[in-house]
Amino acid sequence: MTTKDTVSSSTNHFLSVSDVQKRIISDIKAVKGTEKIDLRQALGRVLAKDIIATFNTPPCDNSGMDGYAFKSTDINDQSTLTLKVAGQSFAGHPYKGEVAPGEAIRIMTGAQVPNGVDTIVMQEHTEKNDEQNVTITTIPKPYANVRKAGDDLKTGQTFLSKGKKLSPTDLAFLATQGIAEVSVSRKIRVAFFSTGDELRSIGETLNEGDIYDSNRYSLYGLLKNLDVEMIDMGVIPDDREAIEEAFITASELADTVITSGGVSVGEADFVKETLEKLGKINFWKISMKPGKPLAFGTIGNSLFFGLPGNPVAVIATFYQFVQPALKRMKGQDIVLPLTVKAKTTELLKKRPGRTDFQRGIMEQSDSGELTVKNAGTQASHVLTAMSRANCFIVIPAESSSIEVGEMVDVQPFEGLLS
Numbered sequence: 001m002t003t004k005d006t007v008s009s010s011t012n013h014f015l016s017v018s019d020v021q022k023r024i025i026s027d028i029k030a031v032k033g034t035e036k037i038d039l040r041q042a043l044g045r046v047l048a049k050d051i052i053a054t055f056n057t058p059p060c061d062n063s064g065m066d067g068y069a070f071k072s073t074d075i076n077d078q079s080t081l082t083l084k085v086a087g088q089s090f091a092g093h094p095y096k097g098e099v100a101p102g103e104a105i106r107i108m109t110g111a112q113v114p115n116g117v118d119t120i121v122m123q124e125h126t127e128k129n130d131e132q133n134v135t136i137t138t139i140p141k142p143y144a145n146v147r148k149a150g151d152d153l154k155t156g157q158t159f160l161s162k163g164k165k166l167s168p169t170d171l172a173f174l175a176t177q178g179i180a181e182v183s184v185s186r187k188i189r190v191a192f193f194s195t196g197d198e199l200r201s202i203g204e205t206l207n208e209g210d211i212y213d214s215n216r217y218s219l220y221g222l223l224k225n226l227d228v229e230m231i232d233m234g235v236i237p238d239d240r241e242a243i244e245e246a247f248i249t250a251s252e253l254a255d256t257v258i259t260s261g262g263v264s265v266g267e268a269d270f271v272k273e274t275l276e277k278l279g280k281i282n283f284w285k286i287s288m289k290p291g292k293p294l295a296f297g298t299i300g301n302s303l304f305f306g307l308p309g310n311p312v313a314v315i316a317t318f319y320q321f322v323q324p325a326l327k328r329m330k331g332q333d334i335v336l337p338l339t340v341k342a343k344t345t346e347l348l349k350k351r352p353g354r355t356d357f358q359r360g361i362m363e364q365s366d367s368g369e370l371t372v373k374n375a376g377t378q379a380s381h382v383l384t385a386m387s388r389a390n391c392f393i394v395i396p397a398e399s400s401s402i403e404v405g406e407m408v409d410v411q412p413f414e415g416l417l418s
């Protein structure tokens, strides 16, 4: 009974991953400030204003086929139709005259449909008798193969909305409207540093008990993917003054400050004290593995994330909490990681308790089904499995081990599927 009580009271003040995501995201607003930039530079940036079509695209009726344009009123009950070839309309070289009944215009894909004709027959359904005449051997339906003006965009239509992250297609979409510059949210600035007396930067000598700081490199990569401005502040020792100074400098320089290490129970209390003195910080215990402790709040005008120190925990908590928060700050509308279902091909060991973010390898079987297996040793200091993995396997808190053949939730790493 004592054991049971202890378990339930300690799990009570653990927050679930989705609770923490909700708390963080609901607090965050898009940064103020926009900039007008060249269309090419706008790739991957977030639109700050709706974009409205100022003319129809396509601008005029044009042909969807290489063939002949003619009047649908020329279609009669005969199985073939012979017409007089009166001219040609090529892409960029329209036919300027009027077309009379019984006449056809040779036309190419994308070429303007001349005045007075409304139907196009594809070349393969015609026979050229001589220079003057063409016979349509398979008569199309009236209005066939004409791409109407405004098929894609109509004048006045909002075709890209504020908050849209601009894709390669969106650049093309903007180009169809002749738009050379767009307003996007300004880039957000993120400062980050690692804390720990044991940490050395690359290039320094490792003394006994030292390790190289690797978290600043995963953070660099994760932040680079989010296209933010980065301020790498290096390693800060476990020293009250140094930590305080680093927090102040970082919060003055950046919209968001991210640290790793120093937030778990048993760490020097001054990190907590310093943060509480400098800002409004929550110290959460999250029901997730890896990545139990997380500090979140504000220092001055900056958002603050204190991530755990273990290298895999940094990546897992970044993916679940920091990335959605930064996307929201960037003004993006879709922020949470994409989750899909996959069938396990291996036993996935787990004890009920916290939500597991296991490192997995997702594959597509020959039949198209998504399958997933364990990427290796699941320990929060082990980068080997994290490096092999292409997804997190998300196993709910209450769940125990997952048997072969069961379906599980999988979050493909950004860039793989989303």
Ligand code: AMP
Residues within 6 Å of the ligand: 194, 195, 196, 198, 199, 211, 212, 213, 214, 215, 216, 260, 261, 262, 263, 264, 267, 308, 309, 310, 311
């Ligand atoms: P901490 O949260 O500071 O107690 O750190 C937890 C574990 O993560 C310890 O084993 C640390 O040595 C390790 N660790 C903390 N920061 C880093 C870092 N920047 N790079 C690599 N390992 C780290």
Ligand code: MG
Residues within 6 Å of the ligand: 195, 196, 197, 261, 262, 267, 309
């Ligand atoms: Mg530490």
